[in-house]
Amino acid sequence: MTFSRGAVEEIAAALAASGLILRGGFSFGDDQVAPAGPSGAPAKSVLLVGQAGAAPWPHFQRWLGQQARDIANPLDTWSREVIGAVAQGRGARAVSPSDRPYLPFQQWAMRAEGLKPSPLGILMHPTYGLWHAYRGALLFEDEIPLPDAHVAIHLCDICVEKPCLKSCPVDAYSGQGFAHEACLGHVRGPRGEPCRSGGCLDRNACPFGTDYRYPPEVQAFHMAAFARL
Template sequence: MKDQGVREKAGHEWLDSLGFQIRAVLDPGCSPSALWDEFGRLGIDLTSNARLVLLAMGGTRLWNRIQKRVKTGADPFDTFAIYAANQVSSEYWGCDQIELLYPGSLAVPLQRLGRFAGCSYPSPIGVDLHPVYGPWFAYRAVFLIHAELQLTELESGGSPCESCADKPCVAGCPVGAVSLADGIDLGRCIEHRLLPRSGCADRCRSRLMCPVGKKWQYGESQLAYHGNRSLVSLTRWAQSPASRDQTTV
């Protein structure tokens, strides 16, 4: 058992070194009923004796590792996350096979899962905030593993927004799409973002104004990479009425 604990810890340290600093190991059986039902609608069986593992990146560490691969065509984040999930499971956690839920074709409820795990909280800008990294984090992998990993202690802290007095994200939006009461007005946001020379094409000004996790803010190249990929998807979504019924932004 001691050796198992040492290897489990080493696996977490290895993931941290790669850039997956945010991790949660969950008991699927303790999931809220709404989350359980959502997984059920996706055909995911959470009744098996397995752990549900969530991996997320924070800041620029993962980007610095993989940025040279961004021109290869395939999504380098997805490719590397799949590698990391399989590698940590087989080399450190004693399990040669995992059930990878994300990345993939399933619409895994990442925000709901992350909130349940205590990794993030809702914010007015439409993306969740991590208590340390603020808006500068992203979920990268979710998988089921048959290994007796130590469960993450779930914390029920408050949103970082609650202690933010100035709320610069609201003033930072050039079209007033961010509201404390109503959250983000996606229609207004999207309409402005798709305009020529909007200043918001590859980055969100409100997100840049958020004071939480400021030192972990993405650098220029990473901002442009994520922003441009998002813009391409958003443009395709806006131009295809059929896709609007199936896609969320």
């Protein structure tokens, strides 16, 4: 399959029908170990698929209302179905961040969009702030003509106060990394109601990308998934 700008735009339009967007991409170098493409041969190019803000939420909710109540990992399942359907007939293999063995999605995202991690580990986007996500990727055995990613301004470098490191009651994030057990214990405990209902206090304290902040019900959904770990 020969790729043109029109083919990439067609993929973007198909994803947009479910609230998803292309998040950049790149071609693997000859000296890089690439994952398998649709035929099993090494992929030559990858397109990242994700979201900005909560645009996929209504599409996901409609789908969820048609599923069994006890469906496991519903958002991952929905994402796989949507991205997998887009891959069909377009010479692509769809992969997910939760696939085993894990693929280096964060490294791919940093390369595709020129982003860097925030103190919370989430990549900081110059427009979306911390309110974005990567839901999957499309692997191709053809080279896709894509412009090189420009290194984005890293907003964390100009943020002096760092409120994202001062809002958590149990100091879950620090220079030593993420205190998973302390965070989980707090979220599950009696004082964790604000986190359970409205999301991570540190993440919400970030002053950037607030127009894309997930609504409370979306944040509560993600926090509930975290608390079940």
